[in-house]
Amino acid sequence: xxxxxxxxxxxxxxxxxxxxxxxxxxxxxxxxxxxxxxxxxxxxxxxxxxxxxxxxxxxxxxxxxxxxxxxxxxxxxxxxxxxxxxxxxxxxxxxxxxxxxxxxxxxxxxxxxxxxxxxxxxxxxxxxxxxxxxxxxxxxxxxxxxx
Amino acid sequence: xxxxxxxxxxxxxxxxxxxxxxxxxxxxxxxxxxxxxxxxxxxxxxxxxxxxxxxxxxxxxxxxxxxxxxxxxxxxxxxxxxxxxxxxxxxxxxxxxxxxxxxxxxxxxxxxxxxxxxxxxxxxxxxxxxxxxxxxxxxxxxxxxxxxxxx
Numbered sequence: 160x161x162x163x164x165x166x167x168x169x170x171x172x173x174x175x176x177x178x179x180x181x182x183x184x185x186x187x188x189x190x191x192x193x194x195x196x197x198x199x200x201x202x203x204x205x206x207x208x209x210x211x212x213x214x215x216x217x218x219x220x221x222x223x224x225x226x227x228x229x230x231x232x233x234x235x236x237x238x239x240x241x242x243x244x245x246x247x248x249x250x251x252x253x254x255x256x257x258x259x260x261x262x263x264x265x266x267x268x269x270x271x272x273x274x275x276x277x278x279x280x281x282x283x284x285x286x287x288x289x290x291x292x293x294x295x296x297x298x299x300x301x302x303x304x305x306x
Numbered sequence: 307x308x309x310x311x312x313x314x315x316x317x318x319x320x321x322x323x324x325x326x327x328x329x330x331x332x333x334x335x336x337x338x339x340x341x342x343x344x345x346x347x348x349x350x351x352x353x354x355x356x357x358x359x360x361x362x363x364x365x366x367x368x369x370x371x372x373x374x375x376x377x378x379x380x381x382x383x384x385x386x387x388x389x390x391x392x393x394x395x396x397x398x399x400x401x402x403x404x405x406x407x408x409x410x411x412x413x414x415x416x417x418x419x420x421x422x423x424x425x426x427x428x429x430x431x432x433x434x435x436x437x438x439x440x441x442x443x444x445x446x447x448x449x450x451x452x453x454x455x456x457x
Contacts (some may be wrong), residue, residue, distance in 0.1 A: 296412065
């Protein structure tokens with residue numbers, strides 16, 4: 160429980176910091192020089208939900224022995240669904256037309272594909288290197304020598 | 307306790323026979339030590355049949371609900387040994403702790419794959435996958451001689 164709370168606190172703080180930075184940039188670009196406390200609370204709620212989903216899908220506490228691809232898929236789409244519901248509910252951002260929702264969905268899908276692409280490229284390269292080290296170990300420490 | 311060693315040139319395999327009045331804890335402990343020494347473990351199958359499994363045929367050993375299970379290519383056996391006993395004795399055969407409840411035979415791993423949460427996924431020769439927890443990943447990389455770096 161303690162580990163869960165620490166992870167939740169750290170991830171929420173991380174997401175919240177980035178959201179506030181992004182929101183500040185958007186506000187400044189639009190000529191606003193202040194953020195309402197109510198908006199900050201809404202951003203905090205979004206960060207908290209995001210951190211909760213992240214913990215749920217990217218640790219072995221609830222979902223065991225599932226691949227990274229499945230974790231990422233569950234996370235991105237559940238996150239998009241829940242967070243967009245919150246955004247819509249809070250009226251945080253001006254995505255209230257079908258066109259803007261389609262653009263939002265496309266951004267999510269592109270992010271998903273890019274994340275998977277980066278992960279696969281990294282995984283292939285690193286996996287090959289680890290496996291090479293493993294094979295050398297297996298050759299140098301053959302079980303027949305010991306038994 | 308008397309210890310006798312008989313040398314016979316015509317035998318194929320060394321045999322240790324224990325002669326005792328009754329089977330008590332000391333005798334059972336002695337038997338366990340001998341099994342571990344020979345790297346052959348007495349296991350119980352689902353039907354209660356006792357079989358001996360050689361360490362080199364084991365893929366991994368896992369503790370579930372305080373019971374120790376040995377996983378072969380497709381067979382599962384149960385043993386009376388505790389995980390820490392097996393870890394200590396089988397380390398010489400290439401067994402390594404992958405998580406708090408599991409030790410694996412490094413020689414049975416086909417390939418390794420990194421996960422983004424800084425753990426490693428071990429793919430075994432029989433197609434099974436085991437996740438090496440973050441706590442033991444660093445030590446495992448060190449054992450393989452991996453010097454570090456991002457990839």
